[in-house]
Amino acid sequence: MILRDQFSYAFANLRKTRLRTFLTAAGVATGIGAMTSMVSIGSGTQRNVLRTLNEQYVLTSIMVRSVHNAERSGDSQPPLDTSAVRKLRALPGVRDAFPVIGLPGLLVARGERLFQNLEGMPAWLLDEQIERGRVELVAGRTYAADETTALVVSERAADRLLPDSIPAEVLLDESVTFVVAQVPDSAQGMEPPSEVLVAGAAQLGLGRFRPTMLSLTIVGIVKGAGTFGDFVGVSLLAPIETVEPLHSASFRDLGALLTGEVQGGGYQLVQVLTEDVMAVAQVQDNVEALGFRAQSILDEIAEVRRAFVIMNGLLAMIGGVSLFVAAMMIVNTLVMAVLERTSEIGLLKALGATDADVTRLFLTEAGVIGIAGGVGGLGLGYLVARVTNAIANIQFERVGEVRVDLVAFPSWLMLGGLAFALSVSLVAGWYPARRAARVDPVVALRHY
Amino acid sequence: MPIPSGIAGRGSVLSDTGSSVHSDASHIAIRSSDIKRHFRRGEYTVRAVDGITLDVHSGELVGIVGTSGSGKTTLLNLVGGLDTPTDGHLEVMGQRLDALDSRGLALYRRSVIGIVFQSFQLLPAQTAFENVALPLVLQNVARRERRSLVETALERVSLIDRMDHLPSELSAGQQQRVAIARALVKQPRLLLADEPTGNLDSRTSVEILGLLQRLNHEQQLTVVLVSHDETAVEQIADRVLRIEDGRLVAGGSP
Numbered sequence: 003m004i005l006r007d008q009f010s011y012a013f014a015n016l017r018k019t020r021l022r023t024f025l026t027a028a029g030v031a032t033g034i035g036a037m038t039s040m041v042s043i044g045s046g047t048q049r050n051v052l053r054t055l056n057e058q059y060v061l062t063s064i065m066v067r068s069v070h071n072a073e074r075s076g077d078s079q080p081p082l083d084t085s086a087v088r089k090l091r092a093l094p095g096v097r098d099a100f101p102v103i104g105l106p107g108l109l110v111a112r113g114e115r116l117f118q119n120l121e122g123m124p125a126w127l128l129d130e131q132i133e134r135g136r137v138e139l140v141a142g143r144t145y146a147a148d149e150t151t152a153l154v155v156s157e158r159a160a161d162r163l164l165p166d167s168i169p170a171e172v173l174l175d176e177s178v179t180f181v182v183a184q185v186p187d188s189a190q191g192m193e194p195p196s197e198v199l200v201a202g203a204a205q206l207g208l209g210r211f212r213p214t215m216l217s218l219t220i221v222g223i224v225k226g227a228g229t230f231g232d233f234v235g236v237s238l239l240a241p242i243e244t245v246e247p248l249h250s251a252s253f254r255d256l257g258a259l260l261t262g263e264v265q266g267g268g269y270q271l272v273q274v275l276t277e278d279v280m281a282v283a284q285v286q287d288n289v290e291a292l293g294f295r296a297q298s299i300l301d302e303i304a305e306v307r308r309a310f311v312i313m314n315g316l317l318a319m320i321g322g323v324s325l326f327v328a329a330m331m332i333v334n335t336l337v338m339a340v341l342e343r344t345s346e347i348g349l350l351k352a353l354g355a356t357d358a359d360v361t362r363l364f365l366t367e368a369g370v371i372g373i374a375g376g377v378g379g380l381g382l383g384y385l386v387a388r389v390t391n392a393i394a395n396i397q398f399e400r401v402g403e404v405r406v407d408l409v410a411f412p413s414w415l416m417l418g419g420l421a422f423a424l425s426v427s428l429v430a431g432w433y434p435a436r437r438a439a440r441v442d443p444v445v446a447l448r449h450y
Numbered sequence: 451m452p453i454p455s456g457i458a459g460r461g462s463v464l465s466d467t468g469s470s471v472h473s474d475a476s477h478i479a480i481r482s483s484d485i486k487r488h489f490r491r492g493e494y495t496v497r498a499v500d501g502i503t504l505d506v507h508s509g510e511l512v513g514i515v516g517t518s519g520s521g522k523t524t525l526l527n528l529v530g531g532l533d534t535p536t537d538g539h540l541e542v543m544g545q546r547l548d549a550l551d552s553r554g555l556a557l558y559r560r561s562v563i564g565i566v567f568q569s570f571q572l573l574p575a576q577t578a579f580e581n582v583a584l585p586l587v588l589q590n591v592a593r594r595e596r597r598s599l600v601e602t603a604l605e606r607v608s609l610i611d612r613m614d615h616l617p618s619e620l621s622a623g624q625q626q627r628v629a630i631a632r633a634l635v636k637q638p639r640l641l642l643a644d645e646p647t648g649n650l651d652s653r654t655s656v657e658i659l660g661l662l663q664r665l666n667h668e669q670q671l672t673v674v675l676v677s678h679d680e681t682a683v684e685q686i687a688d689r690v691l692r693i694e695d696g697r698l699v700a701g702g703s704p
Contacts, residue, residue: 007587018575349571352532353585353632354560356553443532447567 003359012366015339023371026328026335030375030423031382033328037321038383038411038419043390044317046410048310055279055306059131062097064274064286064298066090080293082269090274093288095281100124100242101269103249109155109238111178111220114163120180120238122245127275128154132224141171142222150244153178153218157225159237170223180216180238182248214248279306325422328375329430332368336434339367340441347438348446357439364438368431369424376423380416387411478541479640479672480506480529485538485548487524487696498524500696501538508639509670511663513683516693522676523644525693529674530565530642531555543639560588564633568645570625572617578604578628579613585636603635604628607661623654630661641665641673647682655679659686 003011016023055061066082080086082101090099101122109118125147131137132144145152160170218240249269274296276285282298289296340347347360355363387409395405487499498521506512514522527533528540531547534555540547543562550558559565564585572581582603586596604610607627617625626646633641643662647655659675663686666673677683684690692700 003588004590011587014575345571346573349573350584350588351556352530352559352565352567352571354556354558354588356556358553359556359588444527447532447571 003355003362008362008366009370011363012370015343016367016370019335019339022335022338026331027371027375027378029328029331030325030372030427031378033321033325033426034376034379034419034423035382035386036324037318037422038380038415039386039390040317040321041314041415042383042387042409042411044310044314045412045415046387046391046408048314049410050406050408051306051310052278052280059136059275060299061279062276062282064276064282064289064296065102066099066272066274066289067270067295067297082272082294086292086294087269087272089292090272090289090294093274093285095276095285095288097275097277098124098127099272099274101246101249102271102273103242103245103269105182105245105248107180107182109159109163109178109180111173111176112163116159116162116237118159118180118237120182120240120245122242123239124242125149128224128239138225140223140225141169142174142220144222145241147241147243149221149241151216151218152221152240152244153180154222154224154239155220156237156239157223160223173220173223176220178218178220180218181213182216183213216244216248280310325426329426332371332427332430333433335371336364336368336431337437340364340434340438343438344441344446347441348443351441351443352447360439360441361435364435365428365431368427368435371431372424372427373420375427376420379423380419383419384409384411477508478505479508479510479543480504480674481539481541482529483539485528485535485540487521487528487533488536497696499528499535502693502696502698504691504698506672506674508672509666510688511666511673511675511686513687513690514674514676514693515678515680515683515690518678520693521696522693524696526642526644526674526676529640530563531558532565560585561636562638563640563642564636564638566626566629566633566641566643566646568648570617570622570629570649572625572628572632574617577614577616578609578620578631581617581628582613582632582635585632589636599635600631603631606634606665607631621654622650623657626650626654626658627661630658630665634665639672641671643673643675645677646675647677647679655682659683662686 087099087101090096093099103122105120107118107120109116125145128137128144132139140157142154145154155173157170160173163173164170224239274285274289276282286296286298350360350363391408394408398405481504483503484501485499485503486497486501489496489498500521502525514525516522524533528535528547529542531542531550532555534550535548538548542558545558545562547555547558572578573584576584579600582600583596586599591599601610601613604613607630609624609627609631612620612624617628620628626649630646633643641662646662647658650658659682662673662675665671675683675687680690680692690700691698
């Protein structure tokens with residue numbers, strides 16, 4: 003029997019018992035509706051919480067150190083270098099990975115010499131931090147990744163360069179120089195320092211190193227700069243692409259400068275940002291599998307993850323109970339249909355229907371009920387979720403909270419709901435269908 | 451029961467009982483050898499068919515008569531592949547039915563035979579056309595071809611103008627003609643009719659028996675007709691088999 007005939011036969015039979023079919027499909031719709039509305043609200047809540055958590059870089063950050071650098075325990079560990087960063091960036095669930103580079107040096111501007119730390123920050127990250135309100139753009143603009151001469155300064159550094167009465171904006175588009183102390187062989191291709199600067203470096207005890215000058219232009223002034231905000235005291239930001247080439251021959255901090263300890267080929271620290279909080283555990287495992295030490299505040303948020311799993315499970319279970327009842331209704335409906343149509347089944351078999359044909363006919367009927375119930379259930383679930391959302395928001399407003407959208411109805415939920423309705427109906431229809439297939443045509447035609 | 455002129459029988463042929471001798475095996479439609487169908491009912495064994503040996507030639511119209519419970523319907527069910535013999539050898543149109551599994555029997559019923567029942571067995575919610583088309587649906591015949599075959603079958607039973615009617619809108623005789631059209635639509639090689647006039651008045655019965663005889667004549671269709679109405683069967687059948695207590699007591703040989 004071809005599929006089209008199978009469906010027309012199923013529809014014809016279901017039409018004969020319209021009310022029963024409608025009630026059974028309504029049962030499935032109630033189950034699917036209960037389940038999807040619960041999962042929808044659960045997913046919506048999870049989405050809202052995760053969105054808040056994901057905006058906290060601390061929660062989506064994994065700080066990666068090479069075991070060698072961190073513990074100085076043997077030379078067999080992989081170096082945390084450019085190639086390692088590429089590997090980290092390619093891990094699933096990773097949004098970006100970049101070395102944390104802070105170069106100590108002298109900012110020379112307007113005749114002032116300030117000892118500052120220049121941090122390399124990916125252009126996208128600076129933009130996103132401003133977008134999320136974590137960093138305030140006081141004046142000017144941010145930079146693009148390929149703007150190798152662009153510099154963003156902190157409002158605090160700007161204040162030190164200007165008298166009180168002059169607004170920070172005057173620094174915009176101003177050319178400045180940042181002097182980095184490096185070991186001599188590493189600054190090839192860079193502009194040679196002026197004698198004045200060499201002398202200045204010598205005054206600070208940097209004379210035995212080669213000062214490398216970066217000619218930069220201030221494009222923006224920010225408040226609260228730095229990957230983790232203002233507390234690390236970062237005052238200058240440039241694209242990571244500008245800072246990275248200077249890293250290997252530079253010094254980690256002032257102490258390292260005085261002891262002559264250069265950073266070398268590997269990075270001390272690489273920051274890995276995951277796509278969301280839920281991905282941290284897996285990424286951390288993968289990073290450690292590469293041989294690096296990875297630290298995150300995963301342990302602190304593990305409870306959050308567990309709570310989501312439990313909450314979604316409980317919500318789905320409530321819906322699942324309704325769906326179980328609906329499945330029983332399908333079994334009941336089809337068993338009744340088998341009893342009522344025993345003679346018809348006998349006739350079909352007498353005319354040459356195989357057991358498999360009869361099974362398929364009843365499963366098609368079950369499937370049609372399931373799909374009809376599933377579609378209805380999705381509509382019902384959406385409606386219930388929206389009404390719940392509206393009621394919840396009225397309550398939020400009453401207690402002075404902001405309105406939030408508690409409902410998430412993603413495509414996976416719709417497709418999953420339909421697939422689940424179909425699966426449940428087919429499983430429920432299996433017993434009646436097999437029972438129909440086992441009907442003895444002789445008995446059926448004689449007694450019914 | 452009188453048969454109208456023009457479709458009157460060729461006369462009954464009552465033959466000797468016992469095992470038959472077959473002169474031309476290629477024209478044998480049904481060949482059974484000592485087939486049995488026994489049922490266990492608690493401690494008792496019901497011997498519904500108890501060692502029947504017979505041959506039916508292609509193109510024959512054979513009537514099976516007997517009292518109620520004599521085993522004639524059980525024999526028809528065995529030949530129709532609706533039931534399987536407990537013992538013995540049964541071959542229909544060259545196929546060993548006693549060796550077929552459930553699926554094999556279903557395919558046999560689908561392709562080789564057409565069956566007509568006493569109670570018509572029409573699906574009440576489907577039109578005459580849809581009822582007749584049912585065997586073709588099971589055979590996966592394309593819709594366009596299906597229409598033409600159904601119309602031909604309905605024309606053959608003179609019901610083409612009632613094809614869109616539901617069974618409830620047809621008389622009993624018309625319903626049985628629809629059932630006959632359903633049996634014929636797949637162009638079977640063997641037509642089995644189990645008490646086809648059992649639910650009909652005498653006039654309509656004559657009409658239906660005449661139709662079966664005409665089909666047998668015009669298309670050389672092998673017909674096995676089970677009936678308790680011995681007189682009517684004798685008037686149209688080439689041969690009448692009489693069954694008593696599951697045994698063939700007359701008509702086993704052509």
